[in-house]
Amino acid sequence: MEAAAFLKGIGLGGSLIIAIGSQNAYLLKQALKREFVLTCIVICILCDVVLIAAGVAGMGTLIIEAPAILFWIKIAGAAFLFWYGVRAARSALHPSAMAAIDNNTAPNRKTVIVAMLAFSLLNPHVYLDTVVLLGSIGGQQNGNGRLYFALGAMLASTIWFSSLGLGARYLTPIFSRPAAWRILDGIIALVMWTLAISLFF
Known part of the structure; x- marks a missing residue:
């Protein structure tokens, strides 16, 4: 029973987290630039672990019954995603401003931490996926199944973020050429704007 719940947590957690989103896009870019990669990976994993635990513990019900919480998260998230999309589009249009792997204009750790937290927590889809969906399914498991389901989903997040962050090297x-950065920034801009718009539809 516990093994089945654990595998279910890995499968469902993995299928939800692999989708392209703002969190994955920012982690990928930081990994390619080799800027505070481990810091970003740890933040992503910790955020998912906390949200999954909260969901399995029953916090999903609170979110469903208090739509105003999600509404204000949508407002803040859309504004942040739109702003970052503008930054990415600006970089795509000005290849001379592309960040080389070893440039001297890298942001400081505090800036990266704040941005990574924003991408991880200012997206309502994160709460719907981890707290509501994973939480509701995990809460249906019998006995210790809830714990093993949560651990499976947490392991899936750990494996994914670690692989994405450390494997990008x-x-x-490919990304030693400015053209590749132009394409990546263009894709990131489109992803950010699409996500910002999708929050209200």
């Missing part, structure tokens, strides 16, 4: 040869 193998793409470095």
